[in-house]
Amino acid sequence: AQRVTQPEKLLSVFKGAPVELKCNYSYSGSPELFWYVQYSRQRLQLLLRHISRESIKGFTADLNKGETSFHLKKPFAQEEDSAMYYCALSGADTGGFKTIFGAGTRLFVKA
Amino acid sequence: SAVISQKPSRDICQRGTSLTIQCQVDSQVTMMFWYRQQPGQSLTLIATANQGSEATYESGFVIDKFPISRPNLTFSTLTVSNMSPEDSSIYLCSVGGDTSYEQYFGPGTRLTVT
Numbered sequence: 001a002q003r004v005t006q007p008e009k010l011l012s013v014f015k016g017a018p019v020e021l022k023c024n025y026s027y028s029g030s031p032e033l034f035w036y037v038q039y040s041r042q043r044l045q046l047l048l049r050h051i052s053r054e055s056i057k058g059f060t061a062d063l064n065k066g067e068t069s070f071h072l073k074k075p076f077a078q079e080e081d082s083a084m085y086y087c088a089l090s091g092a093d094t095g096g097f098k099t100i101f102g103a104g105t106r107l108f109v110k111a
Numbered sequence: 112s113a114v115i116s117q118k119p120s121r122d123i124c125q126r127g128t129s130l131t132i133q134c135q136v137d138s139q140v141t142m143m144f145w146y147r148q149q150p151g152q153s154l155t156l157i158a159t160a161n162q163g164s165e166a167t168y169e170s171g172f173v174i175d176k177f178p179i180s181r182p183n184l185t186f187s188t189l190t191v192s193n194m195s196p197e198d199s200s201i202y203l204c205s206v207g208g209d210t211s212y213e214q215y216f217g218p219g220t221r222l223t224v225t
Binding site: 034046 | 112156207
């Protein structure tokens with residue numbers, strides 16, 4: 001079954017500390033993995049995608065096919081990173097460009 | 112990326128009534144989706160809105176409860192019919208990239224059913 005698992009509902013770190021939001025997936029083919037973010041009172045938006053291999057707002061995520069993981073990392077958390085983060089996957093096997101979302105992790109960065 | 116608007120942004124409705132949510136995109140898009148996000152939960156796909164044909168519904172969602180229209184490539188509506196308090200949720204419209212799988216979301220409609 002196709003599934004995205006985010007084991008942590010809440011992650012709290014101090015400003016300047018490293019942060020890692022975990023994401024594991026189950027998918028039979030070759031997935032495309034994404035991280036979406038929702039800041040307070042803003043719409044859900046794409047943060048980054050694995051195929052771009054880019055760093056956005058200091059965040060990176062590497063697709064590990066062996067561990068079926070796509071963890072989101074940032075070396076030094078900032079207060080403005082506080083938000084809800086969703087890991088998501090899509091691909092031809094999800095049918096019709098559908099996206100499967102994880103349950104989300106709320107990141108709280110303390111001053 | 113596409114700019115997506117939704118109307119209304121929020122509403123409070125009585126049980127047994129229906130509400131139609133509109134989704135407008137500033138460019139023509141092939142893929143449009145409707146999601147539900149219940150309090151404290153993740154996004155659940157309701158259906159894919161297909162232009163010129165019936166929507167494709169996910170398991171657990173039926174056309175009689177959530178009729179969808181897609182008259183053209185920039186507009187879609189979702190109706191929540193015969194509402195009950197369990198329908199209280201945020202309803203999101205999204206569009207997909209034509210050449211990639213990422214999605215772009217509207218601001219959402221917060222529905223409260225009393």
